[in-house]
Amino acid sequence: MDTPTREDLLDRCVEFHGHLCLGQVLGVRLALKGTELIGTRSFKEMIIFIENDRCIADAIQIVTGTRIGRRSAKLINYGKMAATFLNTESGAAYRVNVRNVDPNAGHDKEAKRRTLHVSDIELLAWTKVAVFLKPEEFPGKPQRTVNCVRCGEKVFDGREVQDDKGPLCLSCAHGSYYETMEDGT
Ligand SMILES: [Zn+2]
Numbered sequence: 041m042d043t044p045t046r047e048d049l050l051d052r053c054v055e056f057h058g059h060l061c062l063g064q065v066l067g068v069r070l071a072l073k074g075t076e077l078i079g080t081r082s083f084k085e086m087i088i089f090i091e092n093d094r095c096i097a098d099a100i101q102i103v104t105g106t107r108i109g110r111r112s113a114k115l116i117n118y119g120k121m122a123a124t125f126l127n128t129e130s131g132a133a134y135r136v137n138v139r140n141v142d143p144n145a146g147h148d149k150e151a152k153r154r155t156l157h158v159s160d161i162e163l164l165a166w167t168k169v170a171v172f173l174k175p176e177e178f179p180g181k182p183q184r185t186v187n188c189v190r191c192g193e194k195v196f197d198g199r200e201v202q203d204d205k206g207p208l209c210l211s212c213a214h215g216s217y218y219e220t221m222e223d224g225t
């Protein structure tokens with residue numbers, strides 16, 4: 041099987057993401073560097089922690105084959121152009137971030153595509169890191185399910201907090217991003 045070119049990968053990202061943006065280019069570069077550093081291209085041997093929920097998040101998943109819904113990609117939203125790549129077989133992990141982008145790189149299609157070929161050292165910075173993951177963070181069947189003692193809803197994967205009366209979901213424990221407007225059915 042031929043290794044796809046950077047252009048091939050970018051085309052796949054653009055098709056999925058819906059437009060050609062600098063974020064797709066940067067996502068391709070982050071994904072290629074990260075997987076090179078951890079020494080695997082197999083999505084079954086990696087977990088990627090993506091540090092923003094914008095364009096790069098799509099590109100990194102498309103290039104690597106990891107998926108948030110399969111727990112091989114995780115969104116850790118620091119609002120940063122960075123991702124950490126963990127090899128789940130060897131334990132090796134590297135964080136890669138975008139160091140420096142030419143201010144004109146977003147101007148037009150050609151400028152964006154040129155960024156595909158800027159040297160790694162000019163565009164990116166990377167560092168070896170250690171990642172600590174709880175057993176319930178790994179892909180595979182849920183290790184644990186509890187019912188929230190306040191709302192009664194199921195909570196998977198150890199996302200609950202312990203209260204005197206029993207487990208609480210994060211929403212009941214700390215307040216929620218939504219407010220209930222009428223009685224549900
Ligand atoms: Zn985009």
Ligand SMILES: [Zn+2]
Binds near residue numbers: 190191193208209
């Ligand atoms: Zn609850």
